[in-house]
Amino acid sequence: MNHEMLEEIYTNAKKWVEEAGENIRSKINNPLTIDTKSNPNDLVTTMDKETELFFVSKIKGTYPNHSIIGEEGYGDELTNLDGTVWIIDPIDGTMNFVHQKRNFAISIGIFHDGVGEIGFVYDVMNDVLYHAKRNQGAYKNDTKLEPLNKEVVLEKAIVGMNHFWLCNNLTVEVGTMQKFVKHVRGTRTYGSAALDFAYLAEGITNGYLSLGLAPWDVAGGMVIAGEVGVVTTNVDGTPLDMLNKSTVVASNQALHYQIIQFIKEGRK
Ligand code: 2AM
Ligand code: CA
Ligand code: CA
Ligand code: CA
Structure with a gap:
């Protein structure tokens, strides 16, 4: 264009x-x-x-x-x-x-x-x-907005996510996610995926996880957050399909790897 x-x-x-x-x-x-x-x-x-x-x-x-x-x-x-x-x-x-x-x-x-x-x-x-x-x-x-180039470790990260990660689901082991929520500094549930991406971009949260998002939940926020260094993928690290629903893991590059690895270790 x-x-x-x-x-x-x-x-x-x-x-x-x-x-x-x-x-x-x-x-x-x-x-x-x-x-x-x-x-x-x-x-x-x-x-x-x-x-x-x-x-x-x-x-x-x-x-x-x-x-x-x-x-x-x-x-x-x-x-x-x-x-x-x-x-x-x-x-x-x-x-x-x-x-x-x-x-x-x-x-x-x-x-x-x-x-x-x-x-x-x-x-x-x-x-x-x-x-x-x-x-x-x-x-x-x-x-x-400033690029998200500061190192963040999972132990000091605030992660946007909701309780569905702790309920039985077909994607991840609940036990792994119980360890995950105890491992991170804190979690937040805002109830708007778009605002979750905006807060990530602003640097007031460090990661965002969602079990089932449609393209319209992520499209705007992904472009914005991408500009400051946020990587957005499926929970297994593969790229999102913008025509279908996806699980979503979004955060800066270093933390993104840590989140994906943490979940992969206990992945079904
Ligand atoms: P929505 O409000 O546009 O439906 C938290 O509920 C986030 O997940 C919101 O961004 C919400 O978008 C989205 N979401 C996606 N699928 C949903 C569903 N079936 N029920 C409620 N929220 C859903
Ligand atoms: Ca939505
Ligand atoms: Ca809507
Ligand atoms: Ca809706």
């Missing part, structure tokens, strides 16, 4: 993200219609759908040849990442949105021929926008 095109897409995307965030804030106390998806705790609201539809209409109206992958299904059914693909989570952290009216984000990753070019994670209620263009660094609002 040429430089002018990338800049234009970035400028439009930023404007739409801010507009969508403003809309959500203005309606935050309005009554919500809440439905469930895969299970009773998997929530979706009219605001998730309204926000995704807003992006889809803006993108299709401006860039009819771009493709869209969106959580709520208003995008396209894609079998590859050819061309320019917007990967959108209109509200990441819907449970937080419903119960807390905060701690949720709009997440957008813009990929070109499979490469993440632009990322946005917008912490809507705090009006904090994390954003990045590939090879141009990552920003929190207007402040450039």
Whole structure:
């Protein structure tokens, strides 16, 4: 993608993200219609759908040849990442949105021929926008984020993860993960994968683990965090498949290796 095109897409995307965030804030106390998806705790609201539809209409109206992958299904059914693909989570952290009216984000990753070019994670209620263009660094609002080049050992790491790692699952030994949570300095559960990536990029956490994330959960945050040195892979260290669900391990290079090794030792 040429430089002018990338800049234009970035400028439009930023404007739409801010507009969508403003809309959500203005309606935050309005009554919500809440439905469930895969299970009773998997929530979706009219605001998730309204926000995704807003992006889809803006993108299709401006860039009819771009493709869209969106959580709520208003995008396209894609079998590859050819061309320019917007990967959108209109509200990441819907449970937080419903119960807390905060701690949720709009997440957008813009990929070109499979490469993440632009990322946005917008912490809507705090009006904090994390954003990045590939090879141009990552920003929190207007402040450039520092590269994560300090050595961190697992014993002094704060790791974003949730309790599902400690429940029986098909991916890892629960015993290994019990050792893991005792081995690290601390764990945090924020309830928004996009914000977890933003906090990693900011350096206020050191690692992030999730058992099952979809492309829209990671696309924006991965581009942003990647700019400061965060490596994002499956739990076995293989690259993510941006068309399907993945387990996710993200952290700077040195710690990433330590996490993968720790889990591998007790891996089923
Ligand atoms: P969501 O709020 O957009 O659904 C914590 O729940 C994180 O995991 C959030 O980023 C959430 O995204 C994501 N997630 C992915 N699949 C989920 C599911 N089935 N139920 C709840 N959260 C899910
Ligand atoms: Ca959801
Ligand atoms: Ca999500
Ligand atoms: Ca969502």
